[in-house]
Amino acid sequence: MSFVSIPFIYNGDSIPMDAVPVVGDAAFHQTIAELVESGGHLSAMLAAPKDDNFLILAVISAPKQEQIGLIATEVAKEYTSLTPECPAAQGFEREIFEQWGLKPQGHPWLKPVRFQPSRRTGKALPIGDADFFSMAGEDMHEVAVGPVHAGVIEPGHFRFQCHGETVYHLEISLGYQHRGVERSLVGGPDKRTIHYMETLAGDSTIGHMTAYCSAVESLCGLHPSPTAQNIRAIAAELERLANHIGDLGALAGDVGFLPTLNYCGRIRGDALNLTAMICGNRFGRGLLIPGGVLFQMDAKLRRQMRDRINILEADLDSAIPLMFDTPSVQARFEGTGALSADIACRIGLTGVAARACGLDHDVRSHFPYGAYRFDNIPISIYETGDCLARAYVRWLEVKQSIEFIRRQLDLPDSGAGSHPKINSLAPNRLAVTLSEGWRGQICHVAATDAQGKFAFYKVVDPSFHNWFGLAYALRGQQISDFPLCNKSFNLSYCGYDL
Amino acid sequence: MLRVLKARYEQKHRTMKYPSGPLPALPDRFAGRPEIKGPCPEDCRACIGACPVNAISINNKCIAMDMGRCLFCRVCVTACPHGMIMFARNHQLSATRRQELIVSTGSPVKTEILSETARDIFGRSLKLRQVSAGGCNACEADSNVLGTPAWDMGRFGIQFVASPRHADGLLITGPVTANMRLALEKTYAAVPEPRVVIACGACAISGGPYIDHAETINGASSVVPVDLFIPGCPPHPLTILDGLLRFLGHEIPD
Numbered sequence: 001m002s003f004v005s006i007p008f009i010y011n012g013d014s015i016p017m018d019a020v021p022v023v024g025d026a027a028f029h030q031t032i033a034e035l036v037e038s039g040g041h042l043s044a045m046l047a048a049p050k051d052d053n054f055l056i057l058a059v060i061s062a063p064k065q066e067q068i069g070l071i072a073t074e075v076a077k078e079y080t081s082l083t084p085e086c087p088a089a090q091g092f093e094r095e096i097f098e099q100w101g102l103k104p105q106g107h108p109w110l111k112p113v114r115f116q117p118s119r120r121t122g123k124a125l126p127i128g129d130a131d132f133f134s135m136a137g138e139d140m141h142e143v144a145v146g147p148v149h150a151g152v153i154e155p156g157h158f159r160f161q162c163h164g165e166t167v168y169h170l171e172i173s174l175g176y177q178h179r180g181v182e183r184s185l186v187g188g189p190d191k192r193t194i195h196y197m198e199t200l201a202g203d204s205t206i207g208h209m210t211a212y213c214s215a216v217e218s219l220c221g222l223h224p225s226p227t228a229q230n231i232r233a234i235a236a237e238l239e240r241l242a243n244h245i246g247d248l249g250a251l252a253g254d255v256g257f258l259p260t261l262n263y264c265g266r267i268r269g270d271a272l273n274l275t276a277m278i279c280g281n282r283f284g285r286g287l288l289i290p291g292g293v294l295f296q297m298d299a300k301l302r303r304q305m306r307d308r309i310n311i312l313e314a315d316l317d318s319a320i321p322l323m324f325d326t327p328s329v330q331a332r333f334e335g336t337g338a339l340s341a342d343i344a345c346r347i348g349l350t351g352v353a354a355r356a357c358g359l360d361h362d363v364r365s366h367f368p369y370g371a372y373r374f375d376n377i378p379i380s381i382y383e384t385g386d387c388l389a390r391a392y393v394r395w396l397e398v399k400q401s402i403e404f405i406r407r408q409l410d411l412p413d414s415g416a417g418s419h420p421k422i423n424s425l426a427p428n429r430l431a432v433t434l435s436e437g438w439r440g441q442i443c444h445v446a447a448t449d450a451q452g453k454f455a456f457y458k459v460v461d462p463s464f465h466n467w468f469g470l471a472y473a474l475r476g477q478q479i480s481d482f483p484l485c486n487k488s489f490n491l492s493y494c495g496y497d498l
Numbered sequence: 499m500l501r502v503l504k505a506r507y508e509q510k511h512r513t514m515k516y517p518s519g520p521l522p523a524l525p526d527r528f529a530g531r532p533e534i535k536g537p538c539p540e541d542c543r544a545c546i547g548a549c550p551v552n553a554i555s556i557n558n559k560c561i562a563m564d565m566g567r568c569l570f571c572r573v574c575v576t577a578c579p580h581g582m583i584m585f586a587r588n589h590q591l592s593a594t595r596r597q598e599l600i601v602s603t604g605s606p607v608k609t610e611i612l613s614e615t616a617r618d619i620f621g622r623s624l625k626l627r628q629v630s631a632g633g634c635n636a637c638e639a640d641s642n643v644l645g646t647p648a649w650d651m652g653r654f655g656i657q658f659v660a661s662p663r664h665a666d667g668l669l670i671t672g673p674v675t676a677n678m679r680l681a682l683e684k685t686y687a688a689v690p691e692p693r694v695v696i697a698c699g700a701c702a703i704s705g706g707p708y709i710d711h712a713e714t715i716n717g718a719s720s721v722v723p724v725d726l727f728i729p730g731c732p733p734h735p736l737t738i739l740d741g742l743l744r745f746l747g748h749e750i751p752d
């Protein structure tokens with residue numbers, strides 16, 4: 001038991017800002033360490049100015065309690081680093097240092113996170129200008145890749161420390177996509193807020209919008225209608241479907257198994273087009289708004305979508321098992337880029353990557369929201385932690401999503417999709433929302449000031465946790481396995497860089 | 499092996515016939531080219547106030563909408579009390595001059611070829627290096643789609659290549675962050691001349707949702723000269739393909 005009692009809230013609830021206990025350094029430390037030790041996930045950690053000092057707030061999602069714990073400490077310049085005990089804090093502590101200059105004493109390496117301008121001084125380090133991990137000795141060599149890569153993908157810099165073909169360490173240095181979103185959210189919501197949310201990671205528009213809408217709804221006491229929740233959940237599972245299908249195809253491509261690559265490239269488009277049937281946009285832009293959804297789904301549309309889902313399912317059944325049943329594919333997937341459950345847990349891995357290590361993390365089950373409160377999706381788990389597991393979990397989830405979408409399409413549209421008017425946000429409150437994006441846990445933490453405007457708004461994309469997992473997975477692998485490992489995680493650069 | 503062949507048979511041949519055959523189906527609720535009526539009542543500025551990215555201006559009682567800034571979110575349609583704005587299902591949005599992206603009352607829809615020079619130089623082969631510079635990755639996704647068998651832009655000699663040194667030009671997405679500026683400049687310098695630059699999506703044309711952020715520089719033309727603008731957030735794959743084809747001098751039958 002922790003020796004301070006902290007408030008636990010349900011996913012999507014809010015509490016008065018001053019209900020979060022502000023404790024001393026040691027108690028902050030111990031409480032978080034204990035919660036994480038007992039299976040909690042450090043969902044977010046952030047700093048916000050408070051009078052002349054700063055408040056550091058930690059958000060821990062505790063699957064046992066099925067609730068979210070909140071605790072804070074006040075810091076002037078430095079505090080004791082959590083990272084040595086709780087490695088999942090490493091990125092958050094570096095981020096807080098980069099943004100506000102608050103130093104975690106005992107952090108092993110305060111590398112820049114995204115080379116963003118300091119929120120205090122406005123100055124940024126020149127991108128890429130940092131110390132990198134290096135190894136020396138005969139036959140050692142370093143391979144540097146990026147920021148501009150060979151494919152049509154986002155920019156980032158990767159450095160491999162190699163001996164022959166073996167990678168001893170991969171260092172990932174990001175920040176090229178940093179466009180100042182969190183900073184711009186302060187003082188909102190305003191007419192641009194929704195567009196920031198829709199483009200935090202363009203392939204996760206629905207995942208992030210679900211978290212955002214639920215934060216605003218909780219701060220202004222709105223409850224979206226069952227129909228709105230139904231449509232949001234259909235869109236969220238279509239998003240998962242499209243991305244998982246695309247990834248399965250790309251994984252096939254990375255081991256040279258072209259049939260599945262080519263079929264999935266097209267079938268992914270069919271899934272995106274299903275989302276476009278709802279709102280006109282393949283990525284679900286403009287579908288969700290705080291208070292509900294902007295488009296209806298009448299019986300005819302639901303019938304058409306059901307027919308298309310059936311076709312899509314048949315196409316997948318011919319395209320995907322083909323890959324898993326091919327021995328040469330299996331041989332490349334098996335054992336490549338394996339992570340243990342223990343490491344996954346300690347570094348705070350989330351989503352598909354975590355479930356592929358046998359961890360039963362899934363916001364939809366443990367912290368259910370919206371339609372998932374009434375229609376539970378079983379958690380898909382595989383235990384080998386390697387590329388095979390990350391591929392196979394995706395396939396299991398594709399099948400679950402298809403079943404779920406079918407069930408949700410069978411529900412009627414009551415026609416009441418959205419609230420006509422949004423109230424202003426309650427002042428001085430804190431809302432925490434989680435949603436299960438297709439990559440993993442999305443966490444939004446919104447706080448209002450005395451006027452009911454955002455005092456801060458923290459976004460944690462699943463990629464923030466998982467990039468470190470990719471680096472770790474590559475240890476001891478061959479450098480030629482990098483594309484496969486990378487694709488098996490398929491992380492977001494823009495969601496990390498914000 | 500037999501299963502591979504069986505799957506091949508089941509999946510059929512799916513490359514679309516477009517442009518010689520019919521247009522691929524666009525969703526019913528698709529927001530394409532804005533169509534603007536007018537004149538507007540003297541004192542009404544409802545749409546201007548609602549637009550998140552200041553894409554709308556007014557002159558001579560008629561509104562002008564900048565498709566280079568537009569996110570196609572349609573809040574202006576809802577905001578306008580007089581029904582002056584609608585988004586048609588027309589997907590043909592691209593232009594070679596920035597000014598041509600501004601549409602107003604009665605602006606003609608352009609369907610003709612966009613560049614004779616580009617046709618003469620790159621008409622049969624255009625290799626592009628894609629540079630992603632700070633957007634949300636949706637523009638990249640819908641550009642990438644053009645390489646899948648359904649769209650197969652390789653049919654027209656268009657292809658994304660791995661190195662700028664193998665490329666005839668760049669296709670840029672994202673508002674160009676301060677952190678990507680140098681990389682973009684270097685990539686551009688590495689493309690041999692003659693070369694083209696394509697700005698794909700609202701971000702790359704104007705900064706998009708991040709317009710005027712200190713962390714970005716409001717699009718590609720702040721660093722490199724742009725030859726083709728493809729609006730949208732993100733542009734539909736058909737909008738991108740149409741832009742590329744007409745830029746290369748392909749006549750698209752109606």
Ligand code: SF4
Nearest residue numbers: 633634637699700701
């Ligand atoms: S234009 Fe829109 S879709 Fe394209 S990168 Fe920018 S925000 Fe994303």
